Amino acid sequence: DAGVIQSPRHEVTEMGQEVTLRCKPISGHDYLFWYRQTMMRGLELLIYFNNNVPIDDSGMPEDRFSAKMPNASFSTLKIQPSEPRDSAVYFCASSPTSGRAEFFGPGTRLTVL
Amino acid sequence: TQLLEQSPQFLSIQEGENLTVYCNSSSVFSSLQWYRQEPGEGPVLLVTVVTGGEVKKLKRLTFQFGDARKDSSLHITAAQPGDTGLYLCAGAVYSGAGSYQLTFGKGTKLSVIP
Numbered sequence: 477d478a479g480v481i482q483s484p485r486h487e488v489t490e491m492g493q494e495v496t497l498r499c500k501p502i503s504g505h506d507y508l509f510w511y512r513q514t515m516m517r518g519l520e521l522l523i524y525f526n527n528n529v530p531i532d533d534s535g536m537p538e539d540r541f542s543a544k545m546p547n548a549s550f551s552t553l554k555i556q557p558s559e560p561r562d563s564a565v566y567f568c569a570s571s572p573t574s575g576r577a578e579f580f581g582p583g584t585r586l587t588v589l
Numbered sequence: 590t591q592l593l594e595q596s597p598q599f600l601s602i603q604e605g606e607n608l609t610v611y612c613n614s615s616s617v618f619s620s621l622q623w624y625r626q627e628p629g630e631g632p633v634l635l636v637t638v639v640t641g642g643e644v645k646k647l648k649r650l651t652f653q654f655g656d657a658r659k660d661s662s663l664h665i666t667a668a669q670p671g672d673t674g675l676y677l678c679a680g681a682v683y684s685g686a687g688s689y690q691l692t693f694g695k696g697t698k699l700s701v702i703p
Binding site for chain 1: 620622624629630631632633634637677681684686687688689690691692693694695696
C-alpha cells in the first residue's frame with residue numbers, strides 16, 4: 477500500500493486566494509482526520525470523518541475552512557479566503573479504528589503571503 | 590489550556606546516553622499513543638498503550654502507561670543518532686456515539702549527537 481497520499485506537498489499563495497488540499501487515505505480505513513501543525517500550537521485536529529461522514533468539526537478555526545469527503549478514497553480541505561495566519565503544515569491521517577490517527581500522510585506545507 | 594503536557598520540550602544528548610521523556614495530563618485516557626516525527630514528514634506511530642500500568646518495549650524504547658491512565662513515559666536506552674526527532678504523545682478520550690477524540694501534546698524534540 478502506498479500509504480496516505482497528500483497533494484500538493486508545498487503550496488505558496490497570496491492572501492485572499494482559495495487553497496485546496498487533497499488527501500487519499502489508505503484503502504479500507506474508515507476514519508480520516510485533518511490536522512494542522514504549527515510551532516506555537518503543535519498538532520491540532522481540525523475535523524474527522526467516519527465512513528465519509530463528518531463526525532467532529534469543532535477544531536475547524538472558522539467558516540473560511542471547509543472539508544469534504546465525497547467518497548472513501550478522497551477528501552479535500554479548502555480555505556477561502558486564505559490569510560497569512562493559516563500558514564502551517566496540514567496533515568491528513570487515516571485509521572481503521574476510532575481515536576487512533578495511526579497513519580499520517582507527508583503533509584502539505586502551506587505558506588500564505 | 591494544553592490537555593497533554595510533554596517534558597522536556599527540548600533534549601540534546603550524546604550518543605549512548607539514556608533518556609526519559611514524559612507525557613502528563615489531569616485527564617484519564619482510554620488509550621495513549623506515541624509517535625516520532627522527522628523533519629518534513631508526518632508522525633509515525635510507535636506504540637499504543639491501553640491498560641493502566643502497561644509497559645511495552647520496542648527494541649531500545651520502553652513505554653509505560655500510568656496506573657491511573659493519565660500519564661506516560663518513554664525511555665530510550667543507549668540513544669543513537671537515528672533516534673533524533675520529535676516525539677509526540679496523543680491521548681484518546683471517548684466522545685460519545687462510539688467515537689474517540691485524539692489530542693496531541695506539543696512534543697519533545699530530541700537531538701542525539703554522534
